Amino acid sequence: MQDGSYAVTGRALLGEDLREEHVTIVVSGGVITSIEPCSGSSDRWIVPAFFNAHTHLGDTVAMDLPVRGSLAELVKPPNGLKHRILAATPRTELVRGMRASIAAMVATGTAGFADFREGGPDGVAALREAAAGLDCRPVILGRQGGERVSDGAGISSVHDVAGAEETVREARGAGKLVAFHAGEKNPDDIDEALEFEPDLLVHCTHATETQLCRIVDMEIPIVVCPRSNWLLGVAASPAHPPITRILELGGRFFLGTDNAMFVQPDLLQEMAFTAAVYRAPPVEILRAAISGAALAGRSGFIEEGQEAHLLAIDPRKSNLSFSNDIRATIVKRLDSSGVSRNILTLQ
Template sequence: MPELRDCIVLHGPDLVPHRARRFAWVHDTITAIELGEPCTQLDTGALVVIPGLYNSHTHMGDSALPDGATGLTLEQAFFRPDGYKYRELAKLSEETHLPHLVAHLGYMARCGVVCHLDFREQGLPGARLLRKASEQTGVQSIILSQFNESPIPEDQLRANLSPLPETARLELEQILTIADGFSESTMNDLTDNAWREIRDITSARRKLRAIHCLENPGYRDLSVATTGRGDLIRALEIYDPHLVVHMTAANADEIALLARSGKTAVLNPRANAALGLALPPVAALLAAGANLLLGTDNGMLNSPSILAELDFTFKVAKSQFADALRPDPTAILKMATSNIRPALGGDHFGHLAHGLPASFVILDFTAPHLRATRHITASIVGRVTPADILATYHTGRELYRAPAFTF
């Protein structure tokens, strides 16, 4: 039975640091957590065990094009059909593309990630390719696919009357044999009737639904011009997504609407900053009680380091609160851990307790810059880097271990 002794464990959904006499697992399950007293600071260091991290919004397909969006606008880089991303991805064969996916999933494991939610382009072939990379690395890929090509012509989109074309319906059925769910880029990409059909098809197959909303004001403006409603309220009313991504341009009414809906929002502050967009209203969303997750977004824009995202988001939230006391760093860490539970359910707990899946990360808090921390959780959020991760496990499978680490 593998185990650690005399360590620190962030225990339960509230991620409370405790001294632990013993932390043990057998196969895919945590079999023992012998807790001692709560512990918020260290004097001489310790190994710290935290839940495996979730990167809840990625586009790993374009990880093959790092920094390819430099010097391009959002539309020039990412919009279908002629954006740089789609033109370049079309040039890649499976043999040339797969190694990039495998390498970047491996890097996520190096950063403590056990699972990511990917908004995968290229239809069914794109989903199959990412599934292959996931199986090779052990990092769980929850794949939310989109159509390979836009299925409704622009003039029909603006009329907002067309149903989902039969060819698109057949493509969706095929996609859902591999993918875990569906997400077109924006609500403006399909008509209300098409969205309703997709909602019904995915519901019948118990698949996830996600959508990008309010990444910039143009998303709202085009939706209002087409349908008389903003993209967020339209998504909630006719598509019923499990995840709403971005919320960057959300106003007070839209923040309140999201919070009332009980839906989960995924924020991507570093990607928004890289594109010169406004930063998402992290503080206002936290204050409203919305359930929030974090993602690193496009591989072209960012390294898929959720550690960097935690650090950046913590500081953005402090600046927005204009308050040195808010938010508590635990609220930010939950965005990569236990906040996943309301969104995904099932075996996705995002926290550590006896009998739960053995998905965890071992941090080296004996390192000189961490061993005398006065606040363990704040140091996890704001100071830990990939170099401080000793091992990452997902349901008992070792995804990464530092060469010199033994136990």
């Protein structure tokens, strides 16, 4: 097709309900311009690209250090182990590490991510440098002054930082996002975070029933990070984070991978772990791995008028061709070898 347009045909997962239909999708200028039924046959699967709704990619430089300690000793600002490592690492090495992790996300089907970025304005600039030219768009939630030059404020627990009121006020005044870590190790900081009416809560691993009801009533999405929670010892049962209860209450959850220091930023692994441990319906898990794109101002789903961030999967390359449920197979079995083409058209 001319003028940078292209068409792709296959068994696609369409809309927010991820319904399977055999279609031809036409893309022009990076936007899906039409989705038409197709009577032919194609073995290709076309699915929305993923959005990793919570990362700390700077931690890549500390990957899999043999460390021990409490959650606070490892990651609490400003003097947790990760913060000391970040402060001691040359900027060029931080950029190189973040870029390598972004490339790993692209290889596993991720088209965007939301990162809590340490290091103030220079930390934000370093992540932008790391992401430059890669088909994966960052939403950067700055800290330590980085809020002023990023997409919003990525605030740790209200018990860990001073001046949250001013940070939120400035972000709101600039029309930017406000996100809080809350409820990771206990529920004690969730109510205080909710007083700020944030756009996003991360973790809520130990949210109480009352808190969950309040979060759902306020229509605040929760980013859950199951593998990180288990590895850091703040979760040890399918009740935490409370994915099943969030769904029962009609709430929204997104999937994130959290600290690259501990967990590979791979949403395919995250979905498979979540399916095995939490037994949530595969369609809900897949939706959670896509819908965080709302943080970037888009739906993330395959719909006319939406930006085209698509994955083409060739199930013939493996035993996936025997699938009786595309959505379940993507969630439980897909790995990077099954992604035959990333059609990630960024404008």
